[in-house]
Amino acid sequence: MKRAHPNPGQSHSTGESRRPSAHRSFADHLTWDGQERRKHERVRVNWKGVLGRAASKARETVDVQVLNVSEGGCCIHVRQSGAEQDLLGVLAAEERLKLNLFVPGAVVNSLVEVRWYVPIHEEIYSAGLEFVAMNPRDRNLLLSAMKTVARRSP
Numbered sequence: 001m002k003r004a005h006p007n008p009g010q011s012h013s014t015g016e017s018r019r020p021s022a023h024r025s026f027a028d029h030l031t032w033d034g035q036e037r038r039k040h041e042r043v044r045v046n047w048k049g050v051l052g053r054a055a056s057k058a059r060e061t062v063d064v065q066v067l068n069v070s071e072g073g074c075c076i077h078v079r080q081s082g083a084e085q086d087l088l089g090v091l092a093a094e095e096r097l098k099l100n101l102f103v104p105g106a107v108v109n110s111l112v113e114v115r116w117y118v119p120i121h122e123e124i125y126s127a128g129l130e131f132v133a134m135n136p137r138d139r140n141l142l143l144s145a146m147k148t149v150a151r152r153s154p
Helices: 022-030 087-091 138-152
Strands: 043-053 059-068 073-079 096-102 106-121 124-133
Touching: 043 073, 043 087, 043 138, 059 096, 059 124, 096 124, 096 138, 106 138
Parallel strands: none
Antiparallel strands: 043 059, 043 096, 059 073, 073 124, 096 106, 106 124
8 A cells, every 4th residue: 555654765664665655745746846856738628537446356446537737647536435445445546447537528547556646635536647548449439539628628
């Protein structure tokens, strides 16, 4: 599970270097130095989606609101309700998740990894997802939908 660590650059047992936790990544984001590090430009959207475990046979899914998207990932909001009590388990999973994005006129499927997540309200979390696997057809649908939205934006 992604948790804060007293020294985020080291593992608990060996002291060796490892990838920072999601909490550390978000903490770094809060102390942003003004330098843009994203590889791809974001486009503001208002799309729906469904996020779930890719490898699990269980039907653990949560509905998400997609706030912005790029060729490399997206930012989502997700609400934890009584039926979605394992939301933190899904967000904190150290595994790839499946995301179905409902873009205008199509559904785009992708495997994603959660890069960060943070509570923003009592039952609402914001999360950054990175697209790690997407077939060419879905990538083309996503890029086309993004171009359409970008043309309509002022």
